[in-house]
Amino acid sequence: MTTTEAPKAGIVLEHKADGSFLRQASSFRNWIKKGGEFAPERDRYHLYVSYGCPWATRTLIMRKLKGLEEIIPFSVVSPRLGERGWLFASEDPYPGVDTDPLNNASTLREIYEKVEPGYKGRVTVPVLWDKKLKTIVNNESSEIIRMFNSEFDELVPGRPDYYPLALKKEIDEVNEWIYESINNGVYKAGFAASQEIYEVAVKEVFAHLDKVEAILKSKKYLTGDTLTEADIRLFVTIIRFDVAYVGKFNCNIRTIRHGYPSINRWLKELYHSSEYPAFRESTNFDHIKTGYYGIKLKGVDVKIVSLGPEFDIEPLTG
8 A cells, every 4th residue: 555645535425315325427428439520540539547446447348358458548547536536646646546648637627627617517437538629528437338349340350249239138137237236236335324225225235146146156157158248347346345345335244255156256267367357457456445445425424334244153053
């Protein structure tokens, strides 16, 4: 861990009337497409990410799987989310953090405000930036990975399709419940504004981890023998689960490594894979832990009592 002083933290969250966490929709939703305003071109686009953020990390994984390293460069912001939001190395020189090579910004907010002066929405990663038009193309990770998967194929041919036509329906169905109950589910547990809301959310997380475990008992990947977008989207949550969500978000009924043997096997095979090094090379545990355990919330003073572990103490035998 670094010894440099951390920026002052304070994240403002939005909640529904019942106290459950409300995630805002992404603001920039343009699409890269041949013949369109945003055409697929070499070195036209730049990706801003945080290694701590699961949504940003899935764009890094897809970028590497599709061989776009020389097509789309990227910059990393600090995992220490402060009052001024996501910071570049000029503001917080944390190890592994970059300066902004394009706009000389100190914070990611400056880039948002360059496009929309006085921007009032949430400043989030990832951000896909267009160097030609000097604007944000998209900041919705689920759409960025779709663009990376298909729209640059003419520039880097011969790469696998991770959202194949034959599996689209199944991938979409799996993505829907994994997002709602696992990807975003851990946040609903971690950011719950009451004990009751937390317990509902954390039970939902583990019920759907049970569902994933059942699937992976008989399948190599979520949709069969082929790695797809669905695995990428799940991986970024599961790789953070034991190191961050168990402790910081009170998702501690079971751990992945001791409670879910099939998910744990799937996770380790992806992380250590020589065929798919993108998973390991896009994972930075120091940034993950520093980011999550540094979270401080403004205006939230809820004392949550963890529901887990499943058993306060294991039986002597059995």
